[in-house]
Amino acid sequence: MAQIALGIAFLGAALAAFMAGIGSAVGIGIAGRSATGVLSEKPERYGQLFLQVVLPGTQGFYGFVIAFFAMGRIRAFGDGLDLVNALAIFSACLPIAFAGMLSAIHQGKTCAAGILMTAKRPEMAVKAGVLYAAMVEVYAVLGFLISLLILLQIQVPTTA
Amino acid sequence: MRTVDEAVIDFHRYPPIGPDDWRYGLATARVRCLEAALLSRATLLDMANAASFAAAAELLSGTEYALSGAVDRFGPVEELLLQRRREVRELFISLMLDDPLVELLRARHDFANMRLAIRRIVTDRPVGSGYSDFGSVSPEEFEEAIQQENYNAFPLYLQEAIEEAVLAYYENRDIRAIDYAIDRYEARYRIRTAHEVGSVFLLSFFRVRIDLTNIRTLLRLKAADRMERGLFLPGGFVEVERFIHGLDLGYEGLAPLFYATPYYETVEGGVAYFTAEKSFLRLERLCEEYLFGFLRTTRSITAGPQPIIAYLMFKETEIRMVRMILTAKMNGMDARLILDRLGE
Numbered sequence: 149m150a151q152i153a154l155g156i157a158f159l160g161a162a163l164a165a166f167m168a169g170i171g172s173a174v175g176i177g178i179a180g181r182s183a184t185g186v187l188s189e190k191p192e193r194y195g196q197l198f199l200q201v202v203l204p205g206t207q208g209f210y211g212f213v214i215a216f217f218a219m220g221r222i223r224a225f226g227d228g229l230d231l232v233n234a235l236a237i238f239s240a241c242l243p244i245a246f247a248g249m250l251s252a253i254h255q256g257k258t259c260a261a262g263i264l265m266t267a268k269r270p271e272m273a274v275k276a277g278v279l280y281a282a283m284v285e286v287y288a289v290l291g292f293l294i295s296l297l298i299l300l301q302i303q304v305p306t307t308a
Numbered sequence: 309m310r311t312v313d314e315a316v317i318d319f320h321r322y323p324p325i326g327p328d329d330w331r332y333g334l335a336t337a338r339v340r341c342l343e344a345a346l347l348s349r350a351t352l353l354d355m356a357n358a359a360s361f362a363a364a365a366e367l368l369s370g371t372e373y374a375l376s377g378a379v380d381r382f383g384p385v386e387e388l389l390l391q392r393r394r395e396v397r398e399l400f401i402s403l404m405l406d407d408p409l410v411e412l413l414r415a416r417h418d419f420a421n422m423r424l425a426i427r428r429i430v431t432d433r434p435v436g437s438g439y440s441d442f443g444s445v446s447p448e449e450f451e452e453a454i455q456q457e458n459y460n461a462f463p464l465y466l467q468e469a470i471e472e473a474v475l476a477y478y479e480n481r482d483i484r485a486i487d488y489a490i491d492r493y494e495a496r497y498r499i500r501t502a503h504e505v506g507s508v509f510l511l512s513f514f515r516v517r518i519d520l521t522n523i524r525t526l527l528r529l530k531a532a533d534r535m536e537r538g539l540f541l542p543g544g545f546v547e548v549e550r551f552i553h554g555l556d557l558g559y560e561g562l563a564p565l566f567y568a569t570p571y572y573e574t575v576e577g578g579v580a581y582f583t584a585e586k587s588f589l590r591l592e593r594l595c596e597e598y599l600f601g602f603l604r605t606t607r608s609i610t611a612g613p614q615p616i617i618a619y620l621m622f623k624e625t626e627i628r629m630v631r632m633i634l635t636a637k638m639n640g641m642d643a644r645l646i647l648d649r650l651g652e
Contacts, residue, residue, distance in 0.1 A: 178330055182611065185337025260333055261610040264340045 150227060153234035160238035161218035164295065168211025168248030168288075175204025175256025182260035186267040196266055196273045200259040203281050207248035207255075210292040214244045217299050224304040233302060240298035247291025255284040317545050321570055322602045323516060326508030329612040335403040336611045339619045342399075347371060347626055352633065356646040361637040373630055385634055389627050396623040397442055403616050408505045412498065413620075417443035418466050419494045425454045426473050426486050469493040488539055491521070495541045509606070509614045516602055518544035520595040523575060526554045526562070527582060527591055546571070559583050574598050581648075589648045596625070 183197040218237050225233060262277025351367060358364035365375050365385070372392060375384060397413070404410045417440040424439065439447040444463055453461045459470055469490055476489035495518050502510035522540045529536060540551045546569050554565050563576035578591025603618040629650065636646050 178333060178611075181330075181333030182337040185334035186341055188334075189338055189341035257328075257330075257610060260337075264337055264610060267337060267340045268344050 149231060150229065153229050153231045154222070156231070157218065157222045157229060157234040157237040160241035161215040161222070163238075163245040164211045164218065164241035164248075165215035166211075167245040168214075168252065169208045171249030171252030172205045172208030172211075175207070175252035175254075175259070176201060178253070178256035179204060179259035179263060182263040186263055190267065193266060193270065196270055197263055200262050200266070200273075200277050200281060203259055203278070203285065204252045204256040206285060207244075207252035207288045210244050210288060211248045214241055214292065214295045214299070217296065221299055221302055221304060228305060236302050237299070240295050240302070242295075243291040243298075244288075244295040248288050251284050251288040251291070255281050255288075258284050317569055319570070322605050323512035323545065324508055325512060325602075325605055325609065325614050326612070328610055331405055331611070332403075332613055332616070333611040335405070336609070336615050338403065339615050343615075343619060343622070345372070346622060347373075347630070352629055352650055353647070355630075355633045355637075356650055357643050358637065361634065364634060364637045368630070382635065382638055386631070389631050393624065393627050396620060396627075400616060400620045404613065406505065406613065408501060409507075409510075409613055409617070411444065412501055412510070414442060414444040415463075415465065415494075415497065415501075418445065418463070419469065419490055421445075421447075421450055422466060422469060422473070423487060423490050425450070426470065426477070426490075427483060429454065430474070430477050430486070431483065465493075465497050469497075492541060495521075495543055499543045507613070509612075509617070513602070513617070515544050516599060518542075519546050519569075519571060520574075520599060522546065522548070522551045523566075523571060523578070524588070524591065524595060526551050527578060527588065529555060530559070530562075531582065531586075531588075545569070571598065587648075589645070593649060600625075 179201045183201045186193055186197060218241055221237055222229060258281045259277070262273070262281055266273040266277050351371075355364040355367050358367060368374055373388060375388065400413060401410050421439040421443050428434065439450050441447050443450065445453070445461065445466075449461060453459060459467050462470070472493050473486045473489040476485040477483070479485065495514070498514040499511065499518075502514055518541045522544060525539055525541075529539065535555055537552045537555065540548045542548050546566070550565060550569075554562055557565060559579050559582070562579050563572060566572050566575045574591070574594040574597075577594045578588070581590035582588060600622070603621055606612075606614040606618040609615055632649065633646055
């Protein structure tokens with residue numbers, strides 16, 4: 149039973165890292181393709197576009213941080229990790245896994261639209277291009293916070 | 309369940325353009341940059357109002373249409389415009405990831421070449437040259453095949469179109485029958501291909517074009533006092549019966565006939581101008597404006613073939629407008645006539 153509990157807990161950590169990571173990779177890919185298209189005609193816009201290309205990458209980091217925290221908790225339990233706590237760790241990882249993956253993909257699309265607008269109206273790059281993408285980011289941050297708070301709520305046995 | 313080709317208008321102003329296609333992210337971004345370099349309406353109006361050809365040409369300095377040195381004949385202008393048109397078509401082909409969409413562009417030129425060739429053949433004139441080199445068959449092969457009457461080298465759609473056009477001509481030995489037959493076949497071919505590639509945008513685009521062609525045909529038939537009911541193309545959003553009914557109405561009844569369609573303003577404006585000026589200029593402009601309004605809805609697409617097709621259309625029209633204005637200016641045409649065509 150202890151082995152199953154350990155597996156469930158590690159599965160949660162893995163999901164947080166790879167789902168958010170996949171989302172970020174797809175999101176950056178979408179934004180990157182649009183940015184490359186603009187840069188092929190207007191290379192001087194590189195600086196304005198850079199932020200919009202890297203924004204979808206943050207979710208990958210959130211997932212990584214949560215996975216790291218989750219592994220810390222698993223280690224703190226040691227051999228005493230039971231099924232209830234394993235499920236708690238697994239559940240804690242889900243918010244950032246799903247919110248991270250989906251928000252990164254949609255943020256990539258929002259950034260791509262912002263990049264196209266920057267191509268025509270560079271003065272709107274931050275006002276609309278970055279800000280709208282940042283609004284998508286809010287929901288990844290919320291997912292990250294909830295994952296973090298759940299992990300912090302899990303009571304780790306103190307060593308005497 | 310209804311089929312997509314039924315004459316049903318289930319949209320308010322413009323038909324649907326379909327979803328994004330993220331494979332086209334890079335191509336769409338390039339096109340958005342190039343769109344920013346399109347000539348503004350103000351520039352075209354200034355050209356139309358310019359005092360002379362030289363003044364109109366001067367307004368193009370700083371654009372890709374800039375002419376080097378003083379130009380007093382149209383040859384260099386035409387050469388420059390042909391070069392720009394060639395470039396935009398090559399760009400379109402390079403940006404398109406779906407071969408059937410490129411084939412549709414080529415088919416447009418194939419049909420134009422075919423129309424020209426058949427007209428020459430049936431009127432016993434030499435097959436000659438002057439064919440577009442953007443068709444799926446090169447001009448040289450095209451001329452040779454036509455001369456030898458060996459159509460096997462052509463794609464199937466072209467072979468079928470030839471057969472229909474020639475048969476239509478020999479029914480009454482009427483040269484116009486060739487155009488009607490090719491128009492009909494081309495419209496059918498486009499709708500069929502749009503279905504095959506599953507493109508919502510192309511289907512809407514071609515159906516709008518069929519409607520606008522039918523509107524033009526209706527007014528032209530009425531102007532010529534002809535009652536040929538079989539000339540309207542099927543497949544548009546508006547049913548053919550409505551156009552046929554329009555032949556029986558007076559000019560004042562035409563706009564109300566289209567009241568429940570998105571073409572009401574187009575017909576109303578075009579008919580009013582025609583009855584006052586006996587000219588189709590405004591109808592042509594309003595049809596073009598409706599089509600461009602539809603193409604402008606592709607701005608909501610972040611990645612997809614729609615903005616690329618729209619850009620090709622915009623660019624080709626821009627080249628045509630520049631040619632029209634410069635030709636008019638070189639021939640000393642009244643600015644008002646040019647403005648009527650351009651729109652104030």
